[in-house]
Amino acid sequence: MVDAEGGIVAMRRVATSGDGPEAVVAQIGALVAAVRRPGAAAIGIGVPGAIDAAAGLVLNIPALPGWGGFPLVEQVGRSTGLSALIENDAKAAALGEFRAGAGRGVQNVAYVTIGTGIGGGMIVDGRLLRGAGGLAGEVGHTHVTDSPEICACGRTGCWQAVASGTALGRDARNALGTRPDSEIARVAGDAPVTAVHVAAAGRLGDPLARELLRRFAQLIGMGLANVQHCYSPELIVLGGGVSMFLDLLQADIEAALRAGLLPGFRPARIVPAALGDDSGIVGAAMLAREALPNA
């Protein structure tokens, strides 16, 4: 439940059911009942896939089978009695940062979330880009390298395959094969090594962690130069798990961004998401509010 200024008034979280769209509609109904306050007017939903916003349809959710063509807006409206709206989840997060977060007052904002994967939502000339299927801004799967790492999508060359948190964890596990004495292994203990352990070891000054983080930052910066060439933002807002240790990466990201830009481009400022994990919640709510006939 979000107020007019983008403040979160009440919140519940559940793991999305894998039992198909009807089960998720039931989950949404229960969540709405739990957080609803008097005056609630509309529901905004971020969808991790392709949508037809005007028709209120989910077209495709890569991580969840059975959603093709599902009329989510109609079903949620029927179950809750409120008008509903859907938006791609990264676009909703971008809108949240633009309206109520780090991008307030800036006309060109690139929101890039780097965690398990890489996603994006772009504000250009003061407007959220949607494109066909609401899929504009899918920068994580742009081809940026000839490197052979397999992406979650099954292809090679994707920015996400080399510059996501998943990629950093994988690179660390590979490197530990020949350098098992690194602090990264000690920090992880019995757990499988992930990006979080690399960051923790980097804070302790571990040389291998520092090398991995430097290379990781360079790959992020290279991709952000692509983002800047594509959308020409003044500001890049970074969300996702990696933004939690942006301080360790920022100088190297900025150097790679500068090196990657054509003359004529001024490097965009790079800042972490102000709303953290909640950018998408706030953005979806603001979109739903703005779409109301009398808002």
Added chain:
Amino acid sequence: MVDAEGGIVAMRRVATSGDGPEAVVAQIGALVAAVRRPGAAAIGIGVPGAIDAAAGLVLNIPALPGWGGFPLVEQVGRSTGLSALIENDAKAAALGEFRAGAGRGVQNVAYVTIGTGIGGGMIVDGRLLRGAGGLAGEVGHTHVTDSPEICACGRTGCWQAVASGTALGRDARNALGTRPDSEIARVAGDAPVTAVHVAAAGRLGDPLARELLRRFAQLIGMGLANVQHCYSPELIVLGGGVSMFLDLLQADIEAALRAGLLPGFRPARIVPAALGDDSGIVGAAMLAREALPNA
């Protein structure tokens, strides 16, 4: 001189003077005097570089020194007595195709010009993207490969460095070193081999030319998949010299585009620019007309 429907009523061409902005303003004055008809209302100008459209300033033209900060709109207005407007040249061309060419009636159109270099202008959600400095859509200099070819911008990895007409000509000259018997050499005669000769030899069925064209088409398609991930167009309009032999490339471009797309993306249709070299002229004029207070 362009009419309200985007038809060209009169045209003159001159090579842009390299003697600085004042000399070019004088050229523009002479051209306007030559084509002007009664009822002429405004002047639209495509600028091959970064601009501040609102302030009417040229910020940077990579190919021409001395333009930084030049008040082109004010100077042309003073010299001609007409109101003027500036836009990045590829954006103007995109707008021309969107309003009066191959993209009429389509809400999401990616215009990509492939010739000496690669440029772009993007229509997303029915609007021309500008971004800071009017530089959104600079897809030719996105990093797409680890290949060592040096781009015109001095860097490596740019899409333009491997998939422009310039790149095709260079690759052909290199290949002829070991395969001098190709028809490409015969077609070129005493002239330095360029993309045009490769296309001509390809039409004759020359095996080397066919190989080069196939690889070239694959690199174009790979980059167009990036374009689709970034902007999610339904339609891709190809301009520039390479569009003159699109028929030789289209099947391989389309196959590479399909292979490069995430599930959920439907491959955009690919068509040549309907206005050819004139897309930018028509687009700049339409922009100027639309900006008039009483248009």
